Amino acid sequence: MSTIGILLAIPEPYGGELRARRAAYGDPQAAIVPTHVTLLPPTEVDPEAVPEIEGHLAAIAARGRPFRMRLRGTGTFRPISRVVFVQVAQGLLECVELEAQVRAGVLERELQFPYHPHVTIAHDLGDETLDAAQADLALYEAEFDVGGFGLYQQEPAGRWRRVRSFPFPSAVRAAA
Numbered sequence: 001m002s003t004i005g006i007l008l009a010i011p012e013p014y015g016g017e018l019r020a021r022r023a024a025y026g027d028p029q030a031a032i033v034p035t036h037v038t039l040l041p042p043t044e045v046d047p048e049a050v051p052e053i054e055g056h057l058a059a060i061a062a063r064g065r066p067f068r069m070r071l072r073g074t075g076t077f078r079p080i081s082r083v084v085f086v087q088v089a090q091g092l093l094e095c096v097e098l099e100a101q102v103r104a105g106v107l108e109r110e111l112q113f114p115y116h117p118h119v120t121i122a123h124d125l126g127d128e129t130l131d132a133a134q135a136d137l138a139l140y141e142a143e144f145d146v147g148g149f150g151l152y153q154q155e156p157a158g159r160w161r162r163v164r165s166f167p168f169p170s171a172v173r174a175a176a
Contacts, residue, residue, distance in 0.1 A: 001044045001045065001046060001047075002044070002045055002046075002047045002050070002153060002154075003042050003043065003044050003045075003153065003154040004040070004042075004043055004045055004050075004053070004151060004152060004153050004154070005038065005040055005041060005042050005043065005152045005154070005160065006038075006039040006040035006057065006102050006107075006149055006150070006151060006152070007034065007036035007037065007038060007039060007149060007150055007152055007162075008036055008037040008038075008039060008069075008095065008098075008146055008149050008150075009034055009035070009036050009149075009150055009162070010034075010035040010036060010037070010071075010119060010142075010144075011144050014035070014071070014142040014144065015034065015035035015036075016035075017142075018035045018086065018119060018121055019034070019035045021121055021133070021136070021137065022035075022120070022121050022122060025121070025122045025125060025129050025132070025133050026125060026129060027121075027122050027123055027124075027125060029120075029123055031159075032157075032158050032159040032160060033120075033160055034152070034160060034162075035119060036119065037069075037088060037095055037117050037118065037119055038099075038117075039095070039098050039099045039102045039103075039149055040099070040102050040103055040107055040109075041111070041112075042154060043107065043109060049106065052106050053106055053107060053151070054151065054164060056102075056105050056106045056107060057102070057149075057151060057164075057166050058166060060098070060101045060102060060166070061148055061149070061166035061167060061168055061169075062169060063101075064098070064148070064168040064169075065168050065169070065170050066145050066146060066147045066148075066168050066170050067091050067094040067145070067146050068090055068091060068143065068144075068145055068146075069088065069090060069091035069094075069095075069143070069144055069145070069146050070088075070089045070090035070091065070141070070142070070143045071086045071087065071088060071089065071119060071140065071141065071142045071143075072086075072087060072089035072140065072141045072142075073086070073087050073089070073137075073138055073139070073140065073141075074086055074087065074121070074133070074134045074135075074137045074138050074140070075087050075118065075134075076130065076134055077113075077116075078130065080113070081113065082123065082124050082125065082130060083120055083122070083123050083124075084120075084121055084122040084123075084130045084133045084134045085118035085119055085120050085121060086118065086119040086121055086137055086140055087118060088117040088118060088119070090143070091117075091146060092117055094146070095117035096115065096117065098149065099115050099117070102149075103115075121133050121137060122134075147167055147168055147170075148165055148166050148167035148168050149165075149166050150162040150163075150164065150165050150166065151163050151164045151165075151166070
């Protein structure tokens, strides 16, 4: 089996800024998880299913269009889950629509929690650290265009790496 995830990567310089903050809070995930908004959480798949999965994702991307995302402020899932995150203030509906399309067909699965687009900045740390992360980034803002999403695979050591990008058609034309 192989573990995959579908992510909207946060572009530079914002991705690096938030990853550095996550590392500064002592979150070991900062070293192995790219800064992102999840469209499909870690999911075990048969490697033989990857071509079908890639076809599914390519079809979604072909129907997609770039959108503006704004990150602003922080939130938490405590006490349900020990997570502090930066909130998606603009682009939320687009994330929800993409997640529903991704998590259908060959990638249909149940979620442990209802889908809530966000960018994790601290996970499974002590309350004081989670409180500090939430306060430190309460005024954080970033705005950028999202031009597609990526298929990521978890390596045996735990690090996530992008194995394929799925740009939206308008993003492909703009880059040409």
